[in-house]
Amino acid sequence: MTVERQRTGFAPALIGALTLHVAVLLAGILAWPFMGKPISPANVTAVTIVAAAPSIPPPAEKAPRPAPPTSPEPAPTPTAPPPPAPAPPVPPRPKPLPPKPAPPQPTPTPAPAPKPLPPKPTPPKPTAQAQPAKPTKPSQDLDLGALSASLDKSTSRKGPGAKGPPKLELSQIERLDQGASSAADKTATVDAAAAVGARLNHLWNKRCEVEGFRQLDDIRVQFQLTPEGGLQGAPQVVSAHKSDPVWQAAAEAAVRAVYQAQPFTELPRQTYSQWRTFTANYQAKEACK
Amino acid sequence: MSGARPTRYLFQILLVLALAIASPLAARADITVNVNQGVSQPLPVAIPAFSGKDPNTAKIGADIMTVITGNLQRSGLFKPLDPNSFIERNLDVNVQPTFANWKVLGAQALVNGQATVDADGRLVVDFRLWDVNTGQQLLGEQFTSTPDNWRRVAHKISDAVYTRLTGESGYFDTRIVFVAESGPRTHRVKRLAIMDQDGANPSFLTDGSYLVMTPRFSANTQEITYMALRDTGASIYLFNIESGRQETIGKFPGMVFAPRFSPDGGKVAFSVEKGGNSDVYVMDLRSRQTTRLTTDPAIDTSPSFSPDGRQLVFNSDRSGSPQLYIMNVDGTGVRRISFGEGRYTTPVWSPRGDFIAFTKQNGSDFHIGVMRPDGSDERILTSSYLDEGPTWAPNGRVLMFFRETQGGAAHLWTVDLTGRILQPAPYTGDASDPAWSPLLN
Numbered sequence: 001m002t003v004e005r006q007r008t009g010f011a012p013a014l015i016g017a018l019t020l021h022v023a024v025l026l027a028g029i030l031a032w033p034f035m036g037k038p039i040s041p042a043n044v045t046a047v048t049i050v051a052a053a054p055s056i057p058p059p060a061e062k063a064p065r066p067a068p069p070t071s072p073e074p075a076p077t078p079t080a081p082p083p084p085a086p087a088p089p090v091p092p093r094p095k096p097l098p099p100k101p102a103p104p105q106p107t108p109t110p111a112p113a114p115k116p117l118p119p120k121p122t123p124p125k126p127t128a129q130a131q132p133a134k135p136t137k138p139s140q141d142l143d144l145g146a147l148s149a150s151l152d153k154s155t156s157r158k159g160p161g162a163k164g165p166p167k168l169e170l171s172q173i174e175r176l177d178q179g180a181s182s183a184a185d186k187t188a189t190v191d192a193a194a195a196v197g198a199r200l201n202h203l204w205n206k207r208c209e210v211e212g213f214r215q216l217d218d219i220r221v222q223f224q225l226t227p228e229g230g231l232q233g234a235p236q237v238v239s240a241h242k243s244d245p246v247w248q249a250a251a252e253a254a255v256r257a258v259y260q261a262q263p264f265t266e267l268p269r270q271t272y273s274q275w276r277t278f279t280a281n282y283q284a285k286e287a288c289k
Numbered sequence: 290m291s292g293a294r295p296t297r298y299l300f301q302i303l304l305v306l307a308l309a310i311a312s313p314l315a316a317r318a319d320i321t322v323n324v325n326q327g328v329s330q331p332l333p334v335a336i337p338a339f340s341g342k343d344p345n346t347a348k349i350g351a352d353i354m355t356v357i358t359g360n361l362q363r364s365g366l367f368k369p370l371d372p373n374s375f376i377e378r379n380l381d382v383n384v385q386p387t388f389a390n391w392k393v394l395g396a397q398a399l400v401n402g403q404a405t406v407d408a409d410g411r412l413v414v415d416f417r418l419w420d421v422n423t424g425q426q427l428l429g430e431q432f433t434s435t436p437d438n439w440r441r442v443a444h445k446i447s448d449a450v451y452t453r454l455t456g457e458s459g460y461f462d463t464r465i466v467f468v469a470e471s472g473p474r475t476h477r478v479k480r481l482a483i484m485d486q487d488g489a490n491p492s493f494l495t496d497g498s499y500l501v502m503t504p505r506f507s508a509n510t511q512e513i514t515y516m517a518l519r520d521t522g523a524s525i526y527l528f529n530i531e532s533g534r535q536e537t538i539g540k541f542p543g544m545v546f547a548p549r550f551s552p553d554g555g556k557v558a559f560s561v562e563k564g565g566n567s568d569v570y571v572m573d574l575r576s577r578q579t580t581r582l583t584t585d586p587a588i589d590t591s592p593s594f595s596p597d598g599r600q601l602v603f604n605s606d607r608s609g610s611p612q613l614y615i616m617n618v619d620g621t622g623v624r625r626i627s628f629g630e631g632r633y634t635t636p637v638w639s640p641r642g643d644f645i646a647f648t649k650q651n652g653s654d655f656h657i658g659v660m661r662p663d664g665s666d667e668r669i670l671t672s673s674y675l676d677e678g679p680t681w682a683p684n685g686r687v688l689m690f691f692r693e694t695q696g697g698a699a700h701l702w703t704v705d706l707t708g709r710i711l712q713p714a715p716y717t718g719d720a721s722d723p724a725w726s727p728l729l730n
Contacts, residue, residue: 196320204327205329257324
């Protein structure tokens with residue numbers, strides 16, 4: 001009797017515990033696709049920079065720096081030692097040649113005088129996913145044959161503006177093959193990789209002349225897409241983060257390219273299961289050769 | 290029976306869970322894409338006028354925006370968007386922007402700010418740099434200055450934005466010293482002049498009663514050295530910009546020219562010509578002791594220190610035509626680094642140390658070019674009737690030089706390391722021999 005009572009007392013406890021575990025697991029599964037989402041802008045609050053406006057919720061912010069020094073204008077005081085002199089040492093004598101036409105000089109346009117607008121007491125909006133400027137799509141055939149051909153030429157480089165499928169290494173193709181269950185799936189996966197790679201290659205703004213950029217290790221950015229080809233969550237830099245400002249700027253440019261590139265409308269919805277998650281591997285060393 | 294049911298349910302739930310977990314994992318194979326080409330495009334950036342609480346600060350705010358816009362645009366790495374296209378025009382610096390309004394314009398970054406004058410009459414400028422896609426604030430800083438010094442604040446902000454978005458230091462809060470030219474060709478007046486890198490605040494440092502040539506900045510940005518040519522001969526002067534005081538480095542037998550400071554400002558290298566032979570000398574400015582570094586009978590001139598101060602690049606015609614050579618700072622280890630066709634002159638070592646800029650004359654063309662200190666990777670950046678006298682921006686990515694058209698006057702131009710961003714400098718007067726200062730303090 002005592003035993004039975006103990007059993008009946010144990011069963012509800014077990015059910016309860018299992019239900020709780022299942023609930024946690026379900027919550028985890030449901031939250032899985034969103035786990036990569038960044039915690040948007042609310043980094044920190046302002047310190048002195050917004051001291052003049054304490055009532056407004058400030059956005060994310062770093063500590064302000066002190067003011068710049070003010071150096072006095074150099075005195076244009078001419079000192080006049082002795083009188084002018086004879087011939088100066090000469091510059092080289094040029095031969096006639098039509099000068100190279102110069103590009104137009106940029107002229108900054110002044111902004112209109114700011115009009116007073118009612119302040120916005122509303123809490124700041126985080127990243128609103130508005131329609132981003134859609135880049136022009138590269139026109140290309142994304143067939144496996146062409147892609148394989150490009151693999152064979154993986155050592156030959158294209159110009160920065162060259163169009164065409166991205167270079168996929170054989171190991172990558174093999175990896176893709178392992179993940180795909182049929183020939184059609186493989187094709188879908190490889191086509192998706194080619195399409196996404198082509199787009200990112202045309203939008204990744206590399207800064208090869210910045211000191212240290214050419215020496216950067218690969219920067220890997222992971223992102224997930226919706227069936228429509230839009231971003232699901234925010235792209236994440238999955239490479240080890242570095243404090244180097246060149247790395248930081250390059251990583252942000254890599255993420256920026258993903259935002260600019262989406263939505264990838266050329267990806268067929270019916271094969272969504274084959275192309276949902278991407279890792280873009282930005283190779284500065286290769287790109288700046 | 291009552292005990293078996295929960296177990297069965299548990300099994301079913303676990304099975305469903307396993308399937309639920311397994312199937313997306315299987316389908317969600319992570320596709321790796323190599324991005325190894327990329328492009329080099331100016332980054333679209335929106336810079337609305339900085340707000341101000343009264344007409345005075347609103348004007349300063351608009352002026353600051355104009356200066357930042359000009360700086361970033363001239364760099365060639367940014368494309369400031371047309372303010373007329375802005376949906377929002379008077380952003381509160383203390384309110385997070387509505388990023389959708391900037392995304393729709395194609396902006397990738399947004400710079401907004403506010404100008405105020407505090408109770409002590411000081412100009413206080415707050416600004417923020419935003420990543421429009423992520424909504425992340427990349428920078429948030431405050432600058433304080435006197436109201437009439439708003440331009441330097443604008444340059445400081447430009448540098449901060451440039452640095453944050455490129456990873457390399459900026460070059461906007463700098464000055465250019467140059468030779469301002471005027472008058473007929475037969476009686477050309479050449480005065481030492483100085484201006485901000487964007488052409489603002491030009492002023493003369495000498496009165497034009499004698500000719501000046503090859504001005505060069507010291508590392509401390511307050512002192513320049515230049516060659517003055519009078520009827521009594523040529524001298525090299527040190528000129529303190531703040532005090533206006535100047536002094537010659539001494540008398541030399543023969544003609545002295547082409548002075549240049551060492552990176553620490555403690556030495557000046559120059560050439561002395563005597564009897565048709567020019568050699569390179571170095572003077573220690575503290576002890577005023579002079580050391581002759583070259584003894585070759587050829588013309589050795591235009592010395593320029595490496596950033597670490599251990600080496601000098603100079604040009605010499607010892608091989609028959611002017612070519613570039615490198616030597617240790619004590620004159621040993623001379624080696625030629627230029628082997629291309631043409632005449633290589635006016636070498637200048639980059640502040641980064643990775644390149645040496647030069648003037649090259651090849652046939653009827655003049656060029657500004659760069660090469661590695663070992664002579665490799667020579668790049669010709671410009672070509673014209675006469676391009677000469679390159680000087681590096683402090684970040685080592687941009688060069689200024691002067692270009693002269695046939696029968697015309699000389700003007701200042703800039704070009705970047707790729708040669709693609711070539712444009713007239715924003716100073717329209719006749720000018721030659723520019724020298725770029727380090728970043729101001």
